[in-house]
Amino acid sequence: MNRELIVLLEYWEKEKGIEKSFLLNALESGLLTVYRKKAGLDENVNIKIDPETGDLKFLNAKGEEIPPPNFPWERIAAQTAKHVIMQRLREAEKSTVYNEFKKLEGSLISGRVERFEENNIVVSIGKTEGLLPHLHKLENERFRTGNPIKAYIIEVRKPNRGMYQVILSRTHPNFVKELLENEIPEIKDGTIKIKSIARFPGDIVKAAVFSTDEKVDAVGTCVGEKARRIKNIMKELNGEKVEIILWDKDIGRYIMNSLSPASGKRVIVDDKKKEAVVIVDDGQLFLAIGKRGQNVRLASKLTGWNIRVLRESEYKSDEKPAVGIIDGIDEKTALELAKFGYSSIKSLAEADVDEIKKIPAIGDNLAREIVDRAKNYREKKKEETRGSEIPEGQDKGGEKEEIGE
Numbered sequence: 001m002n003r004e005l006i007v008l009l010e011y012w013e014k015e016k017g018i019e020k021s022f023l024l025n026a027l028e029s030g031l032l033t034v035y036r037k038k039a040g041l042d043e044n045v046n047i048k049i050d051p052e053t054g055d056l057k058f059l060n061a062k063g064e065e066i067p068p069p070n071f072p073w074e075r076i077a078a079q080t081a082k083h084v085i086m087q088r089l090r091e092a093e094k095s096t097v098y099n100e101f102k103k104l105e106g107s108l109i110s111g112r113v114e115r116f117e118e119n120n121i122v123v124s125i126g127k128t129e130g131l132l133p134h135l136h137k138l139e140n141e142r143f144r145t146g147n148p149i150k151a152y153i154i155e156v157r158k159p160n161r162g163m164y165q166v167i168l169s170r171t172h173p174n175f176v177k178e179l180l181e182n183e184i185p186e187i188k189d190g191t192i193k194i195k196s197i198a199r200f201p202g203d204i205v206k207a208a209v210f211s212t213d214e215k216v217d218a219v220g221t222c223v224g225e226k227a228r229r230i231k232n233i234m235k236e237l238n239g240e241k242v243e244i245i246l247w248d249k250d251i252g253r254y255i256m257n258s259l260s261p262a263s264g265k266r267v268i269v270d271d272k273k274k275e276a277v278v279i280v281d282d283g284q285l286f287l288a289i290g291k292r293g294q295n296v297r298l299a300s301k302l303t304g305w306n307i308r309v310l311r312e313s314e315y316k317s318d319e320k321p322a323v324g325i326i327d328g329i330d331e332k333t334a335l336e337l338a339k340f341g342y343s344s345i346k347s348l349a350e351a352d353v354d355e356i357k358k359i360p361a362i363g364d365n366l367a368r369e370i371v372d373r374a375k376n377y378r379e380k381k382k383e384e385t386r387g388s389e390i391p392e393g394q395d396k397g398g399e400k401e402e403i404g405e
Contacts, residue, residue: 005081006054016127017100018092023085024049030084031056031077039071094159097128101156101166108178109168113147123149123168130166138170138202141238150236152178171201176242179233180207184222192218195247198301200294202240206258206302208247219244245302252276255307258299262288265312275306282311289338308334310343336361337370348374 009020028047035041044061056077060066111125119134121143132151143149151168152175159165169175177197186192192211199205211218222244223230230242243261248254252267255276264278280288288309289296300307334343336359342348348356348370357367 002054004054006052012089016089016093017096018089020051022092023088024051026088027081027084030088031080034076034080035069035071035073039069039073039076041069045069091159093128094165097165098156098158100126101128101153105153105156106174107153108150108175108182109153110148110150113143113145113149115145121149122164123151125166128166129164130168131164132168132170136167136169136171138238138240140202141170150179151175171199173197173199173205176205176207176233176237179236180222183229183232184224186216186221191216192221196302196304198298200298202238204241204243204294204298205237206243206245206298208245208254208258208302210247219246251303251305255299255303255305258302259288259295259307259309262295262309264288264309269305273306274304275308277308277310279310279312282313285309285311285338293339309338333362333366345374345377349378 006020009023012018012023013020028049032041032047035047036043045066046059048057048059049055050057056073057065058068109125109130111123111130114122114124114129116122119137121132121137123130123132130151130153132149136151136154151170152172153166154169154172155167157165157167174197176199177194180194181187184192187194187209191213192209195208195210197205197207207222209218209222211221230244234240234242245257245260248257251271252269255267255269255278256264259278259280262280262284264280264284266279268277268279270276278288287295290298296307296309337343337348337356340355340359342351342356342359351371351374353364353367353371356362356371357364359367362370
């Protein structure tokens with residue numbers, strides 16, 4: 001042991017943030033174990049490394065310095081020191097990383113692309129490296145070594161749980177939340193609150209906001225003059241569409257807002273089931289549902305409600321929605337049917353089985369069952385209507401709605 005060792009430990013303390021005393025204690029413990037195991041050092045003898053000079057001292061049970069033992073302790077010390085220090089250094093680095101970054105878990109961080117490991121990106125962040133797994137990258141983005149990169153810290157792992165402790169994401173909904181907070185001062189200072197975020201990474205994200213100051217327009221402030229603020233965020237998201245939705249404590253208005261850019265005429269809600277039916281003009285149906293059903297699905301995720309969209313024409317008395325009335329039609333099946341214009345009992349009863357079975361996710365058997373059940377339901381209702389006298393002024397529709405007002 002000598003002064004060179006102390007200089008090295010002091011360097012690591014400064015650059016890595018690992019206390020010199022921690023490494024000295026680890027080295028003393030390691031050397032003592034080796035001396036006792038390989039050289040038969042007496043159990044009553046301890047060792048101490050001078051923190052200033054690096055000199056190794058042997059102490060008796062009373063803590064008094066004694067002469068060195070009669071074995072090549074200096075050679076053993078030199079061989080052991082490197083192994084012990086490097087092992088402890090790695091452990092200490094991991095502990096330091098965990099303590100430093102654990103408090104940053106759930107926040108945005110900036111770094112630099114260090115290298116690529118298979119489809120994953122290793123990101124240099126300060127004194128350590130984080131891992132951006134390929135599942136947490138946006139599909140359409142490309143990075144090169146040295147590129148600056150922003151990401152969301154989704155997890156900081158404890159030491160000995162894999163090579164990388166800091167796990168990053170660019171697909172997490174809160175990544176967009178952090179970007180909004182950084183870009184929009186009114187969100188950062190609490191004037192505008194983000195109530196909810198729902199996202200299909202790479203395609204579209206909706207953020208519901210409200211203002212704590214009635215003089216501040218929440219949506220307009222977030223979008224910014226000439227949409228500059230939103231454009232900056234979309235640029236970071238490589239073109240992913242960002243929609244700002246006005247949150248409302250009235251769930252009906254909130255659900256209507258969530259379907260933007262479509263406009264609804266009215267909404268029927270079932271508070272117990274957290275389900276809602278939104279009635280739109282026929283020309284608004286595709287806009288409300290969205291490409292591949294994304295708009296209505298995202299609205300459901302944003303609000304936490306199960307939302308269905310129906311044309312106004314489908315909600316006439318003789319064209320009630322088939323969902324909830326005909327067995328075998330769940331939300332997923334109904335969405336597929338609606339894309340091809342089959343949303344009501346009438347449209348299904350008059351449909352050609354061969355056309356229905358061409359719809360994705362609906363096979364021959366299910367198509368035949370749906371059409372037959374729709375026909376049977378209509379016949380049953382006709383018979384009930386013919387066999388009953390309906391008092392004047394009472395509804396003659398006879399078919400139930402899946403969700404009541």
